[in-house]
Amino acid sequence: MIHARLQLDHGAFSLDLDVQLPGRGVTALYGPSGSGKTTCLRCIAGLERPAQGFIEVNGQVWQDTEHGVFVPPHKRPVGYVFQEASLFAHLSVRANLAFGLKRIAPAQRRVDMDQATDLLGIGHLLDRQPHNLSGGERQRVGIARALLTSPRLLLMDEPLAALDTRRKNEILPYLQRLHDELDIPVLYVSHSQDEVARLADHIVLLDAGRAQASGPIGETLARLDLPLALGDDAGVVIEGKVSGYDPAYQLLTLNLPDSQLNVRVAHTSLALGQSLRFKVQARDVSLSLANDAQTSILNRLPVTVISEQAADNAAHVLIRLEAAGTPLLARITRYSRDQLKLHPGQVLWAQIKAVAVLA
Amino acid sequence: MRLTHFAPLLFPFMTIGAVQAAEVQVAVAANFTAPIQAIAADFEKDTGHKLVAAYGATGQFYTQIKNGAPFEVFLAADDTTPARLESEGDTVKGSRFTYAVGTLALWSAKAGYVDNKGQVLQHADFQHLSISNPKTAPYGLAATQVLDKLGLTAQVKGKLVEGQNITQAYQFVSTGNAELGFVALSQVYKDGKVTSGSAWIVPADLHDPIKQDAVILDKGRDNPAATALVDYLKGPKAAAIIQTYGYQR
Amino acid sequence: MPLTSADYAAIWLTLKLASLTTVILLLIGTPIALWLSRTRSWLRGPVGAVVALPLVLPPTVIGFYLLLALGPNGWIGQFTQALGLGTLTFSFTGLVIGSVIYSMPFVVQPLQNAFAAIGSRPLEVAATLRAGPWDTFFSVVLPLARPGFITAAILGFAHTVGEFGVVLMIGGNIPEKTRVVSVQIYDHVEALEYAQAHWLAAAMLVFSFLVLLALYSSRRARAGWS
Numbered sequence: 157m158i159h160a161r162l163q164l165d166h167g168a169f170s171l172d173l174d175v176q177l178p179g180r181g182v183t184a185l186y187g188p189s190g191s192g193k194t195t196c197l198r199c200i201a202g203l204e205r206p207a208q209g210f211i212e213v214n215g216q217v218w219q220d221t222e223h224g225v226f227v228p229p230h231k232r233p234v235g236y237v238f239q240e241a242s243l244f245a246h247l248s249v250r251a252n253l254a255f256g257l258k259r260i261a262p263a264q265r266r267v268d269m270d271q272a273t274d275l276l277g278i279g280h281l282l283d284r285q286p287h288n289l290s291g292g293e294r295q296r297v298g299i300a301r302a303l304l305t306s307p308r309l310l311l312m313d314e315p316l317a318a319l320d321t322r323r324k325n326e327i328l329p330y331l332q333r334l335h336d337e338l339d340i341p342v343l344y345v346s347h348s349q350d351e352v353a354r355l356a357d358h359i360v361l362l363d364a365g366r367a368q369a370s371g372p373i374g375e376t377l378a379r380l381d382l383p384l385a386l387g388d389d390a391g392v393v394i395e396g397k398v399s400g401y402d403p404a405y406q407l408l409t410l411n412l413p414d415s416q417l418n419v420r421v422a423h424t425s426l427a428l429g430q431s432l433r434f435k436v437q438a439r440d441v442s443l444s445l446a447n448d449a450q451t452s453i454l455n456r457l458p459v460t461v462i463s464e465q466a467a468d469n470a471a472h473v474l475i476r477l478e479a480a481g482t483p484l485l486a487r488i489t490r491y492s493r494d495q496l497k498l499h500p501g502q503v504l505w506a507q508i509k510a511v512a513v514l515a
Numbered sequence: 516m517r518l519t520h521f522a523p524l525l526f527p528f529m530t531i532g533a534v535q536a537a538e539v540q541v542a543v544a545a546n547f548t549a550p551i552q553a554i555a556a557d558f559e560k561d562t563g564h565k566l567v568a569a570y571g572a573t574g575q576f577y578t579q580i581k582n583g584a585p586f587e588v589f590l591a592a593d594d595t596t597p598a599r600l601e602s603e604g605d606t607v608k609g610s611r612f613t614y615a616v617g618t619l620a621l622w623s624a625k626a627g628y629v630d631n632k633g634q635v636l637q638h639a640d641f642q643h644l645s646i647s648n649p650k651t652a653p654y655g656l657a658a659t660q661v662l663d664k665l666g667l668t669a670q671v672k673g674k675l676v677e678g679q680n681i682t683q684a685y686q687f688v689s690t691g692n693a694e695l696g697f698v699a700l701s702q703v704y705k706d707g708k709v710t711s712g713s714a715w716i717v718p719a720d721l722h723d724p725i726k727q728d729a730v731i732l733d734k735g736r737d738n739p740a741a742t743a744l745v746d747y748l749k750g751p752k753a754a755a756i757i758q759t760y761g762y763q764r
Numbered sequence: 765m766p767l768t769s770a771d772y773a774a775i776w777l778t779l780k781l782a783s784l785t786t787v788i789l790l791l792i793g794t795p796i797a798l799w800l801s802r803t804r805s806w807l808r809g810p811v812g813a814v815v816a817l818p819l820v821l822p823p824t825v826i827g828f829y830l831l832l833a834l835g836p837n838g839w840i841g842q843f844t845q846a847l848g849l850g851t852l853t854f855s856f857t858g859l860v861i862g863s864v865i866y867s868m869p870f871v872v873q874p875l876q877n878a879f880a881a882i883g884s885r886p887l888e889v890a891a892t893l894r895a896g897p898w899d900t901f902f903s904v905v906l907p908l909a910r911p912g913f914i915t916a917a918i919l920g921f922a923h924t925v926g927e928f929g930v931v932l933m934i935g936g937n938i939p940e941k942t943r944v945v946s947v948q949i950y951d952h953v954e955a956l957e958y959a960q961a962h963w964l965a966a967a968m969l970v971f972s973f974l975v976l977l978a979l980y981s982s983r984r985a986r987a988g989w990s
Contacts, residue, residue, distance in 0.1 A: 203888050229891040230899075236892035242885050246907040255903070256893035305894055574954040599956075643854055648937060651954035676854045676936025679950065687936065692835040692853040 157215075158183075158309070158341070162199050163208035171195050171206065171365040177358060179214045182335055182342040184352040184373075187362035193345040196362070197311050200343065201236050202229035213309055214341075235302030235340075237312040241294035243286035249297050250282040256305035265306050267338070272300040275337065276330050292323035296330060303338070310334075310342045316351060324351075331355055349384070353377070353393045353435050354514045374413075378483030380465035380476050385485060390474070391437035392483055393514070398432060401425045407454075410434065415480035419455045421511045433514040438474060440509040441486035445496060447505050455508040459484060461500055464493070477506055538565040539740035540585055542576045544592035544727065546654075546681050546699050547615065550760040551590065557756070558747050564740035572680055574651055580605060580732060587735025588744055590614060592681070593653040594726040601730060610731035614748045615762040617725035618700035619657050619717040624689050626713050633715040635695065636667055643676045645687040645696025654681045657722035658697035664721050688712075704761030719763075727762075766963055773940050774948040775967075781856070781944060782924040785863040789871040789920045790913065792864070797875035798905075802884075816869045823866060827933025830862050834934060854936035859944075862930040871920040878912020879905065915979060922975045925968070 158177040164170065171192045177183045185193040198204040200211055202218065205226065211219040218227045235256075243252050253269065273279040276296040286294060295315055302310060315331075316324045328351070335342070335355060346352050352359060352373070359376045361369040361384065369382050377384055378392045396410030399418060408423035410432055419434070426432065447456055459477040467474050473493050477484040484506060496504070543551050548570050555566040573592040580586055580600065589606075591597050594613065600606050621636070623629045635641070647655035655677070662668045676692075678684035681699050688696040700716060703709050729748060735741030747753055754764045800812055818826060833840045834853045840861075841851045852858035886908060890900040906913075928946040935942030937951070945964060952961035 201892055203891070228896075229888070230894050230896050234892060236889070238885070238889065240885075242889045244886060244889070244904060244908075246904075246910075255890075255895070259894040259899075301893065305892075311892075572954070574956065577956070578953070642850065643936070645936070648951065648954070650951060676938060679932055679937070679947075679954070683932070686831065686933075687853075690831050690835045691837050692831060692851060692934075693936075 157212070158200075158343075159210070159212045160196070160200060161208075161210040162196060162206045164195065164199070164204070164206035169195075169365060171199075173362075173365070173367050175360055175367050175370055177343070177360065177370070178341070180339065180341050181357035182344050182355050183358040183360065184356035185343060185345045185360050185362055186349070186352050186356075187347065187368075189347060190364075191362040192365040193347075193362050194313050195365075197236075197313050197343060197345050200309075201234050201311055202227060202232050203236075216308075233305070233308040235305050235307030235310045237295075237299050237302050237310070237315045239314045240318050241286075241291075241298035243289075243294055243297055243301075245286055247286075248282070249278065249284050249286065249289070252286065252297060253282070253301050253304055256301055260305055267303050267306050269304065272303045275303070275333060276300045290323070291319050292326045295319065295323075295327060299330070299334070303334075303340075307340060310340050312342060312344045314345050314347070316348070317346075328354060349387070349389045353391075354433070375483060378476060378485055380463055380474055380485075385438070385465065385474050386468040388439070389437065390485060390487070391435050391440075392485055393433060393435050394482060396432050396434055398426045398428055398430045400428070408432075412457075412479060412482040415482065417457055417480045417482075419457070419508060419511050421513055423513055435512045435514055436484060436508055437510070437512070438485035438487035441477075441484060442507045442509065443475070443486055443488060443492070443496060443498070444505045444507055448507075451507065453507045453509060455511065457484075457506050457508065458503065459506045461498055461502045461504070463500055464498065479506065536563040536565070537738055537740035538567060539587050539735065539738055539744050541566060541568045541588045541590060541744065542580070542584070542586040543568045543570050543590045544573050544576075545570050546592055546617070546701060547590055547727065550615070550701070550757050550762070553756050553760075554748070554753050557752060558744060561752075562740075562743050562747065564743055566740075566744065585734055586732055587738050587741045588729065589732055590727065590729045590748075592617075592727055594728040597728040597730040600732070605733050607731040607733070607736050610745060611728055612730075612745070612749065613726045614729040614753075615727045615757050616764065617654060617657075617727060618704075618719070618761050618763060619654060619661065619722060619725065620698055620700040620703060620709075620714045620761075621695060621717060622685075622688060622698045622703050622709075622712060622714040623695040624691055624712040625694070626711075629695055629713040629715050631715055633665075633717070635715075636662075636665065636671070639667075639670055639674070641694040642674060643687070643693035643696075644671050644674050645676050645678060645684045645693035645698075647681045647684040647697070648677045648679055652678075652680050652684075653725045653727075654697065654699055655684070657717075657725050660722035661697070661717055700761035702761075706759055766959060768960070770939060770943075771945075771948060771960065771964055774943050774945045774964075777856075777940060777942075778925055778944040778946075781859055781863060782921045784860055785867060785924045786871070786917050786921045788860065788864050789867060790917060793868065793871040793875055793916065793920075797872045798879055798901075800872070801876045801879035815872050818866050819869050823927070823929025824933060826866055827862065827930040830858075830865070830930065830934050834858055834861070853934050854938060854942060856941050858934050859931055859942055862934055863924045863927055866927055866930050867920045867923045870923045871916040874912050874915040874919060875909065878909040878915075881912075882908045911982075914982070918975055918979050922972060926972065 157179045161174045163172050185196060187193055195204060199206050209219045209221050217225055218232055219225055276299055278296050278300055281293055316327060344355060356373050359373050360367055361382060369376055373393050395413060399411045400409035406422060407420045409418050409420050411418045457479045459479045462476045462478055465474045467487060471489055472487055473490050475486045477486060551568055558566055573596050577596050597611050601611055621629055621633050629635050646658040649655035649659045676687060678687055684696050685698045685702045687693040703714055731741050731745055800808060832838050834851060835841045836851050844852055886904050887900055890904045895903060931944050931947055937943050937947055945968060949961050949964045
């Protein structure tokens with residue numbers, strides 16, 4: 157468990173948060189720039205000292221202003237990945253990596269040099285100087301360097317924001333491996349819904365220094381009362397389980413959580429039972445009163461209408477649906493809504509035009 | 516304008532010189548600052564000429580004069596510099612004369628520290644004895660001659676501190692950094708007595724005379740005010756003023 | 765060589781003074797520069813101004829106040845006398861104190877610029893990698909600020925070599941203790957010993973030129989390289 161209660165006033169900007177976050181998995185701090193994501197992260201690392209604050213991470217109190225407790229940043233077992241990799245310019249890649257490692261007592265090391273360099277694919281860069289690396293390579297070294305302090309909590313401040321799309325796509329798989337292979341809780345600051353959808357298990361939505369929502373990624377992304385649902389990218393993230401593969405058509409079958417309902421998606425074969433995260437965007441979901449088999453649309457699921465909400469454009473509405481307990485969003489025209497006479501509790505069919513596998 | 520024009524009529528008792536009132540640029544050794552200011556007031560009143568003085572170190576004036584500085588009369592702190600300028604042809608021949616003879620004093624800012632026979636030098640229970648640089652300052656040279664004559668040179672060797680000039684030698688003593696020092700009597704003397712601390716007026720036979728010579732420079736050759744100033748300095752009125760400042764004539 | 769043993773003694777003394785002053789200035793200038801480059805305190809302005817004062821004040825002003833302060837009635841003088849050290853005017857130690865004050869901005873300002881250029885990010889990175897403040901200073905700040913330290917040391921040394929007014933005011937021109945090259949040159953000029961003045965002055969000119977040449981060429985070399 158991570159409990160952070162922070163109050164801070166920088167004149168035009170103020171932060172007033174009280175969040176409880178899971179002590180495992182990836183938690184995204186998501187919000188527009190200026191919403192206080194980075195400040196929150198810096199407070200947890202001890203780089204910033206809020207006027208009022210209480211920070212407890214998995215049973216350890218790092219700050220408690222009421223009782224005069226403030227653990228200085230170098231005594232907090234965190235790894236911090238900055239937006240720019242911020243490698244030490246006077247040290248080689250190897251020496252950068254060793255910087256944190258050699259300051260950790262051997263008995264407390266849980267990540268070693270080989271593991272970190274393998275995980276981030278930087279073994280061939282060790283003897284280079286930072287200025288000879290690409291932006292993506294630099295950021296991977298920065299992540300490995302943070303990991304090598306064997307942190308109890310990894311803080312990542314928009315690690316991909318300074319990179320172009322190609323570099324982002326180069327790093328994302330490494331981050332996903334991190335998530336899968338290391339049991340280190342991560343706080344991940346981002347303003348990219350795509351990154352959040354791929355990486356986060358839990359999301360805290362920040363706006364103007366306040367937490368608007370905090371919850372598991374699947375539920376939270378499907379909430380109509382949050383601005384998350386309004387954007388063009390709005391959609392839900394679903395953690396599916398591989399339940400079959402059709403080699404002839406190269407289609408993978410993924411069951412929805414705790415359900416026999418499934419979707420099929422073009423993919424290579426995977427082991428049965430393996431988890432796979434995919435995203436269904438609201439604009440890719442259409443609704444039909446009947447299960448129309450005479451269509452090219454592969455995935456059709458029986459759903460229940462839960463609620464609706466005006467979209468950011470007057471012609472559209474957003475419909476919140478549930479498919480055997482799994483939330484879905486559909487973005488349809490107001491005209492269609494009236495034609496279908498949609499109302500809460502109504503049962504009908506969702507046709508899913510595209511399923512994007514995220515991992 | 517109008518006033519100048521009618522001046523001779525309004526002040527009929529003024530000397531003829533006033534009719535041709537002129538200005539004279541004078542380079543004055545720093546140690547003679549106070550006396551020349553007193554003299555200038557009388558000189559301007561009596562002759563109608565105007566005296567414009569620059570104060571500084573004699574060596575520097577030499578360099579400046581050699582390099583075309585516009586001085587017309589030079590009141591040096593020694594006799595060698597004017598002689599040198601004369602031999603190098605930068606002066607009006609025959610104008611050189613001794614306008615003042617300096618008096619050396621052993622002085623301390625502390626009352627009662629220096630006795631009137633200079634016995635304090637023999638005891639040598641001081642840390643620092645301030646003198647001016649004997650290579651460049653006549654008072655410094657005189658001070659070393661005094662020490663030689665008293666047979667104290669070896670005894671005070673490690674305690675000598677040098678000011679670049681007589682002003683600095685005085686400063687070291689007045690701020691207490693040196694307990695005592697050889698200064699120009701003119702620096703601590705006014706109206707016939709020592710103004711502060713304690714002093715021994717060193718007898719003139721213990722050192723060569725500290726002659727301060729003046730000379731009319733090339734640039735002052737045709738300036739009546741330059742000649743007037745030199746004449747004035749030689750006169751009794753200036754002599755009286757000079758003596759009140761601790762100089763001899 | 766027309767230089768006398770007194771000239772060589774002055775050169776040796778000058779080098780000794782400049783070296784010692786530079787070492788002391790690097791030691792005390794570093795924390796001052798570090799503080800100036802990091803602090804948000806209102807004292808930053810006043811302290812920065814005091815450090816920079818020798819840049820604009822005539823050396824004679826500093827020398828005059830030092831003469832008063834170090835003297836038997838000055839506050840430093842009272843303190844050193846209480847410690848049994850006597851007064852420091854007319855001593856090598858006094859010159860070192862004067863030079864440290866006089867050359868302070870030439871050391872502090874390059875260091876301050878170097879520290880400011882590093883910024884706070886590498887320090888934060890080091891902290892998140894478990895380096896405490898001292899550790900960070902030695903393992904990150906010092907190596908990153910190395911060009912600043914080189915500039916500071918060269919300027920501090922050269923400026924002390926060129927010091928004149930302060931030495932004149934508090935030195936007392938004592939051979940092998942306080943008679944440095946610049947004073948020796950002044951003496952030669954005053955005594956109209958132009959030949960010797962020329963030799964020493966020329967040596968000083970060449971030295972200063974070489975120092976600045978080294979400084980500027982290394983700057984250009986670095987700029988071209990990175």
